[in-house]
Structure formats: structure tokens, C-alpha cells
Amino acid sequence: EEGGEQEDSIKQAANETSEPPKFIVQDNDSNYGFTQDETEKIKVNGEKFEFQTEVSRLMKIIINSLYKTREIFLRELISNASDAIDKIRFLSLTDQNALSLAPTLNITIWADKENKVLTIADSGIGMTKKQLIENLGTIAKSGTSEFLNAFEENKADMNLIGQFGVGFYSVFLVADKVIVTTKNNEDKQYIWESTAVNDFTIAEDPRGNTLGRGTQIQLFLKDDALEFLDDGTLRGLILKYSEFINFPIWLWTTQSQVVEVQEPDDVDAKKESTDAKKDDDDQPEVEDVTDKPEEKKERKTTTIEVPGWELMNTQKPLWTRDPKNITDYEYEKFYMSLAKDSNLPFAWTHFKAEGEVEFRSIVYIPGKAPEGLYQKVQDYSRNVKLFVKRVFITDEFLDFIPKYLAFIRAIIDADDLPLNVSRETLQQHRTLQLIQKRVIKKTLDLITDLSKDEKKFQDFLNEFGTSLKIGAIEDNKNRKRIAQVLRFPSSYKGSNSTTLGEYINRMKKGQENMYFITGSSVEEVQNSPFVEGLVARGYEVLYMVEPIDEMLVQHMPGHGGKVFKNIAKGDFKFENEDLAELQKLKSKFTKLIDEMQSTLSDQIEKIEVSARLTTSPCAVVATDWGWTGHMEKIMAAQPFKQENPLLKEFYAKQKKILEINPNHPLILGLLERAEKDSFDTTTKEMVRVLYETTLIRSGYSLKDNLKYAARVEKIIRSNLGVDLNAEAEVNVTLAEEADKDENDKGKTETKDLFEEQDDDDETDPTKPSGTDHTKPSREEREEL
Numbered sequence: 001e002e003g004g005e006q007e008d009s010i011k012q013a014a015n016e017t018s019e020p021p022k023f024i025v026q027d028n029d030s031n032y033g034f035t036q037d038e039t040e041k042i043k044v045n046g047e048k049f050e051f052q053t054e055v056s057r058l059m060k061i062i063i064n065s066l067y068k069t070r071e072i073f074l075r076e077l078i079s080n081a082s083d084a085i086d087k088i089r090f091l092s093l094t095d096q097n098a099l100s101l102a103p104t105l106n107i108t109i110w111a112d113k114e115n116k117v118l119t120i121a122d123s124g125i126g127m128t129k130k131q132l133i134e135n136l137g138t139i140a141k142s143g144t145s146e147f148l149n150a151f152e153e154n155k156a157d158m159n160l161i162g163q164f165g166v167g168f169y170s171v172f173l174v175a176d177k178v179i180v181t182t183k184n185n186e187d188k189q190y191i192w193e194s195t196a197v198n199d200f201t202i203a204e205d206p207r208g209n210t211l212g213r214g215t216q217i218q219l220f221l222k223d224d225a226l227e228f229l230d231d232g233t234l235r236g237l238i239l240k241y242s243e244f245i246n247f248p249i250w251l252w253t254t255q256s257q258v259v260e261v262q263e264p265d266d267v268d269a270k271k272e273s274t275d276a277k278k279d280d281d282d283q284p285e286v287e288d289v290t291d292k293p294e295e296k297k298e299r300k301t302t303t304i305e306v307p308g309w310e311l312m313n314t315q316k317p318l319w320t321r322d323p324k325n326i327t328d329y330e331y332e333k334f335y336m337s338l339a340k341d342s343n344l345p346f347a348w349t350h351f352k353a354e355g356e357v358e359f360r361s362i363v364y365i366p367g368k369a370p371e372g373l374y375q376k377v378q379d380y381s382r383n384v385k386l387f388v389k390r391v392f393i394t395d396e397f398l399d400f401i402p403k404y405l406a407f408i409r410a411i412i413d414a415d416d417l418p419l420n421v422s423r424e425t426l427q428q429h430r431t432l433q434l435i436q437k438r439v440i441k442k443t444l445d446l447i448t449d450l451s452k453d454e455k456k457f458q459d460f461l462n463e464f465g466t467s468l469k470i471g472a473i474e475d476n477k478n479r480k481r482i483a484q485v486l487r488f489p490s491s492y493k494g495s496n497s498t499t500l501g502e503y504i505n506r507m508k509k510g511q512e513n514m515y516f517i518t519g520s521s522v523e524e525v526q527n528s529p530f531v532e533g534l535v536a537r538g539y540e541v542l543y544m545v546e547p548i549d550e551m552l553v554q555h556m557p558g559h560g561g562k563v564f565k566n567i568a569k570g571d572f573k574f575e576n577e578d579l580a581e582l583q584k585l586k587s588k589f590t591k592l593i594d595e596m597q598s599t600l601s602d603q604i605e606k607i608e609v610s611a612r613l614t615t616s617p618c619a620v621v622a623t624d625w626g627w628t629g630h631m632e633k634i635m636a637a638q639p640f641k642q643e644n645p646l647l648k649e650f651y652a653k654q655k656k657i658l659e660i661n662p663n664h665p666l667i668l669g670l671l672e673r674a675e676k677d678s679f680d681t682t683t684k685e686m687v688r689v690l691y692e693t694t695l696i697r698s699g700y701s702l703k704d705n706l707k708y709a710a711r712v713e714k715i716i717r718s719n720l721g722v723d724l725n726a727e728a729e730v731n732v733t734l735a736e737e738a739d740k741d742e743n744d745k746g747k748t749e750t751k752d753l754f755e756e757q758d759d760d761d762e763t764d765p766t767k768p769s770g771t772d773h774t775k776p777s778r779e780e781r782e783e784l
């Protein structure tokens with residue numbers, strides 16, 4: 001029963017909204033709706049408020065902007081109006097009286113050509129005085145400084161203003177004065193007025209409540225923006241921005257109508273002709289020929305201009321339509337309006353879920369990853385809009401979409417959700433949880449589909465590849481699915497995108513593990529001493545060169561029944577190779593190992609004869625539980641490295657394993673010295689240099705670069721036969737102390753550059769151009 005009532009109330013609202021507005025726009029309304037007396041009262045009673053500094057800065061930029069497509073202000077105002085109606089309609093679901101002051105939900109737009117005022121009004125939720133003060137000026141939205149920075153760094157243009165949540169201020173692109181009249185159910189009607197300087201005024205409306213409920217924004221257009229008063233221009237723009245707005249948008253226009261001119265003898269003529277018809281009933285053919293020309297001659301028409309409300313949109317939400325009848329172009333436009341994004345979407349899926357839970361949804365993958373996608377996940381909770389039976393409910397979800405899919409944009413329109421629960425309890429609702437599961441599944445289906453087109457998928461991975469890996473780390477339930485589409489570079493024929501499945505298919509006989517190495521680039525890892533032995537034997541190595549890969553393999557130990565094996569860590573033996581040979585070699589190298597061990601005892605845990613090296617003399621290997629060189633670098637770069645200093649120290653102090661290549665001439669040379677007991681200080685010094693060089697080649701950083709450099713220099717000196725202690729002769733002239741007076745003089749000169757100068761002066765072509773680059777522009781000086 002309850003559900004039925006709710007539905008009725010929605011239908012009722014929907015029915016009412018299809019009616020044209022009842023009021024008539026008066027052209028040439030002197031003083032734009034206010035009498036002289038009322039204007040005076042507003043002036044006297046108005047309270048002044050300063051714009052918050054950031055808002056002021058933003059306004060300055062907007063006012064001075066030469067941005068060509070100023071028309072976006074209309075998109076922002078329509079979008080705000082629609083949000084405001086969404087809000088009151090949501091309230092009306094639980095409060096029957098919410099709509100009573102203005103039951104018709106719509107947006108109206110009209111131009112007063114005489115006074116050059118464009119008005120946009122809505123019967124939305126309106127604002128209380130407190131909200132008005134906060135929303136329009138005194139509290140900068142969180143996006144304000146972000147927008148300012150992006151704009152100043154040329155990373156954002158004015159078109160993106162809405163994305164940063166400061167769209168309202170775009171009105172000052174076209175208007176030099178703005179009056180906002182607003183009425184919320186909880187307060188009186190207020191007027192906000194600003195000429196975009198440092199402050200704005202707010203006054204109680206002396207006319208009382210004229211709006212019923214809602215907000216009316218009057219733009220006093222700049223002289224160069226009068227095109228926005230023109231019927232045709234307005235119609236075109238509103239059509240462009242209103243298509244996906246779920247409430248009717250009415251524009252006051254004057255339409256030409258062709259009407260018949262009714263002359264007094266028209267009536268008699270018609271009567272005569274019908275009489276004649278009756279008489280000549282027996283000869284129809286003759287009558288036909290004579291009758292028609294006669295009628296044409298008599299009809300007189302004229303064109304008249306009829307003012308009235310014209311409906312601009314059809315309001316049938318795209319997601320309720322049959323996908324078969326929707327073009328890609330429509331989907332793209334819908335996305336751009338939904339996401340306030342000027343880029344096309346990358347892909348989308350439109351579906352109707354049935355069964356356990358019923359809902360319709362469109363899920364979009366954007367064309368570009370939003371900036372800071374991984375830093376401010378919280379903001380992206382607004383990317384999913386939930387409707388219940390076409391009524392907008394909320395886009396403020398916490399964790400509705402898992403963090404790794406936070407980039408998607410989605411519309412969900414459910415039939416089964418109760419409308420009268422709070423947004424907080426809504427999220428706990430079982431139906432919503434089922435919806436959530438289905439949306440995630442459908443999104444992953446979409447991604448899997450995309451992966452079938454290798455080229456296109458690579459574009460997707462370039463933007464969102466890291467997100468997928470986060471998914472494989474965090475989403476236990478879907479890890480397997482996600483792992484199937486992951487791609488890695490590998491040693492296989494220079495392949496840039498190997499799936500784990502392909503790797504497994506190419507595994508060699510008896511190969512148990514999926515070999516991988518981590519590092520910061522393919523170039524780096526493919527030359528690593530660890531890779532050589534495997535590649536030489538024909539094994540494939542996956543190159544995990546993204547920082548997140550280290551975490552990935554920790555959380556995803558394997559795939560398809562195979563386990564990952566980091567080839568730069570711990571013991572390593574080839575599954576099919578005889579170890580007896582290696583054991584024999586080990587005893588051959590005992591002497592060398594002892595010598596090297598004693599030389600490097602403070603740095604390494606042990607020395608092993610390597611099974612994995614072919615062309616490099618040695619390699620530094622992390623223990624199974626230690627960090628590889630790459631991991632050490634990642635941890636050093638973590639901003640939260642202070643979080644667990646003990647743990648960090650524990651890992652940093654992990655001694656490493658040095659593997660030596662029993663077939664390398666360099667190692668054999670050292671072996672010879674060890675066997676001949678000629679392992680002198682110089683040889684030990686060489687072992688140190690060899691170890692440090694190996695550290696670098698194995699992806700680690702040196703603990704002490706200077707000591708390393710000194711050691712290398714020493715070796716070069718001995719090779720050149722240069723005295724180890726000989727020093728370079730120093731023969732330089734000391735710089736003179738600066739004269740104090742001169743310094744001061746310098747200061748004054750610099751100061752002069754910042755002093756106000758005439759505009760003409762700035763562009764004076766006779767001035768030497770050499771000084772121009774040091775002279776700040778006027779804007780820069782203002783900033784200073």
C-alpha cells in the first residue's frame with residue numbers, strides 16, 4: 001500500500017510538470033520586477049558580505065576572461081536548477097507538504113530585451129538565508145582552489161568549471177550584475193545581489209513570497225553578451241543543455257503563426273458555397289472542377305507573433321529507453337552531460353537487471369582517468385547516481401563502488417527500493433547491496449569485452465591499468481576475473497602485453513612457476529643479471545615494472561594453478577636441472593667464498609654459487625622475506641614511510657645474498673688469487689667494488705656513493721700507476737667581498753621594476769627589449 005502511495009505522489013508530480021507555467025512574462029517590466037520603493041528597501045536593509053578570498057580570486061578571473069564559449073553559464077544554471085528540483089522532489093517522498101507552496105516542478109527561462117535581463121527560475125528546493133550566504137560566496141567550495149590552480153597552470157579551461165563545483169560563478173562571464181531571489185520552505189524569500197566586486201548584499205525580499213518556492217536568477221547582461229537575449233540563440237543553447245534534464249524546461253518565446261484572416265463576407269461566401277453543393281448533387285464531376293479554384297481565391301492568411309511558453313525537452317530519460325533505439329551519439333552526449341566531461345566516454349554498457357532485483361543502469365568508462373584518481377577516492381563516491389522510479393535519490397554513496405572502479409560513471413534506476421528510508425539506511429538495504437554486486441559484475445563484463453580488442457584495450461590500460469591491479473589486490477571475490485585481463489610486458493619476443501593465461505600456455509616442460517622480476521622499467525629489468533640465465537634457457541620472464549606490481553604479487557600469489565616466483569629473490573634452481581653439479585662447484589669455490597665472505601661480512605648474509613647467472617659475474621639476491629632493490633626504492637619513496645619505522649629498519653637491515661657465476665672469468669680470476677693465498681688488500685678492495693657494482697646492476701641503491709667513488713678512483717690510480725695520495729694543484733682566485741652600497745643599489749633597481757607604470761610605458765617599443773623579460777606583467781604585479 002505504501003509503495004502505491006509513493007508511486008502516486010511521483011506520478012502526480014510528473015503529471016503536474018507537463019503543464020506549461022501559468023505566469024505570463026511581461027515585456028518591459030520596469031525595474032525588472034521591483035518597484036522603485038522596493039529597490040530602495042533592499043538597498044537600505046541589505047546586509048553586506050565579503051566574498052571569501054578564493055571566491056573573489058575566482059570571480060576576478062571569470063570577469064576578465066576572454067573565454068569564447070561563455071554560453072556554458074547556461075548549462076551550469078540549468079544543472080543547478082535541476083539539482084535543486086531533485087532535492088525537493090526527494091524531500092516530498094517523505095514530507096507530503098514539501099511541494100505545496102509550488103507544486104509544479106519546472107525550470108523557466110525568459111529574456112527581458114528591454115532591460116537586457118535574462119532570468120532562469122526553478123521551483124526547486126530554494127535556499128534559506130544561511131545557505132544563500134554560504135553557498136554563494138562566503139564559503140569557498142572545496143574545488144575552488146583546485147580550479148584556480150588548474151586554470152592558472154593552463155590545465156583547465158572555463159568549460160570545466162562545473163566539474164570543480166563552482167559552476168554558479170560562471171554567470172559573471174556574461175553578466176556584470178546578478179540578482180538571486182530564493183525561497184526555501186524553511187525560511188522567508190531572500191535576495192542576493194552582486195556586481196562581482198569584493199562583496200555581495202543579502203536582503204529579505206520586500207515583496208514577500210512571490211516565488212512560492214525555488215530560485216530565480218536574473219542576469220544583467222554585459223553589453224557584449226546581448227546575444228543571450230535572442231530567442232534563436234537561447235533556443236539552440238537550451239536544446240543543447242536540456243536534453244538530459246529530467247524536468248521540463250520552458251522558454252518564453254515569440255513564435256510566428258500563420259492565421260486565416262476572417263473577413264466579414266467570408267462567412268456568407270462559405271454558406272453560399274455549401275448551399276450550391278446541395279443543389280448540384282446530381283452532377284458531382286462538374287462541381288469538383290469549379291469548386292476548388294474558387295476556395296483558393298477566397299482564403300486569406302497573415303502571420304502573427306504569438307508570445308508563449310515553449311517546451312524545450314522531452315524528459316524521457318535515456319536509460320528508460322530501449323538500447324536498440326539509442327545511437328552512440330546519444331550515449332556520448334548523455335555521458336558528457338552526466339559527467340560534465342568534455343571528453344567522449346571510452347565505453348559503456350546499458351542493461352536491465354531482472355530477477356532477484358530489478359533495475360536499469362548505464363555504466364560508463366570515461367575517456368580519460370580523472371586527475372588524482374588514486375589520491376582522493378572519497379570524492380568519486382558521487383559518480384553513481386541512484387534513481388528510484390525515475391526520482392533522483394542520491395549520489396552520495398560511501399564505498400558503493402569499490403575504490404578500484406571509482407572511475408566509472410553510472411546511472412542506476414531501481415524499482416524495488418523503498419523511497420521513505422534515509423539515505424544512510426538505504427545503503428545498508430539488501431536490495432542496494434544486490435544492485436551493487438550486479439553493477440560491479442556488469443562493469444567487469446564490459447572490461448572483459450574490451451579486452452578482446454587488443455589495441456583498444458591497451459588504450460584502456462594506459463588510463464586505468466593501475467586500477468585493475470588494485471582490483472586484483474583488493475577484490476578477493478573478483479580477483480580471478482580481473483587477473484584474466486591483466487597484461488604484463490615479458491621477455492617473450494619483446495611482448496608488451498602478455499596475459500597470465502598466455503604465459504601459462506607457453507610455460508616449458510616441468511616449469512612449475514611463473515617467473516617474474518620487478519623493476520622500474522623494461523629496459524632496466526631486461527638487462528638485469530637475474531633475467532639472463534632464464535632467457536638463455538628459453539624460459540619466459542614477466543616484467544613487472546609498475547610500482548603496484550610488488551603489492552600485486554604479494555596479494556595474488558599465483559594464477560591458473562601456477563605460483564609466481566620472483567627471480568631476484570631467495571634460492572633459485574631450475575626445476576629440471578641436476579643440482580649435483582652445482583654442489584660439486586660449491587666445494588671448488590669454498591676458498592674464494594670464504595675470502596669474499598670475510599671481506600663483505602658486514603653487508604651480506606652469505607655467498608652462493610649461482611645457478612641462474614650466465615653472462616654476469618655476480619648478482620645480489622634478496623632473501624625470500626627481504627626486499628628486492630626495486631621494493632627498497634618504492635618504500636623509500638612512500639610518503640608514509642614514517643608510519644612503521646621499525647618495520648622499515650628491519651627490512652633495510654636485511655642482509656642480502658651474493659651469488660657468484662662459477663663460469664665467469666672474473667670470478668675464476670678471483671678464485672685463482674684465493675687459492676694462491678694472494679687475496680691482498682687490493683683484491684679485497686676490488687671485491688668491494690665488484691659487490692657495489694653488482695648491487696647497482698641488481699636494482700639496489702648504494703648506501704654510500706662517495707665511498708664507492710673513492711674506491712673506483714683508487715683502482716684507476718693503481719692501474720695508471722699514479723700515486724694514490726697525489727693531489728691536484730689548486731690555483732683559483734678568490735671572489736671579492738661585495739661592496740655594501742652596491743648591494744643596496746641593486747635592491748632599489750629591482751624595486752623599481754615592481755612599481756606601477758603607465759600602461760603605455762609597458763608596451764613602449766622604444767624601450768630596450770633586453771629588460772622586458774625581467775619586468776612582470778600587470779597581472780603578475782597584481783599577484784605580487
Ligand SMILES: Nc1ncnc2c1ncn2[C@@H]1O[C@H](COP(=O)(O)OP(=O)(O)OP(=O)(O)O)[C@@H](O)[C@H]1O
Binds near residue numbers: 126127
Ligand atoms: N538554483 C539553485 N537552487 C538551490 N540551490 C542552488 C541553486 N544554484 C546553486 N545553488 C546552491 O549553490 C551551491 C553552489 O553552486 P555551484 O554551481 O557553484 O556548485 P555546485 O552546483 O554545488 O557544483 P556541481 O555543479 O558540482 O554540483 C550549490 O551546491 C547549491 O547548494
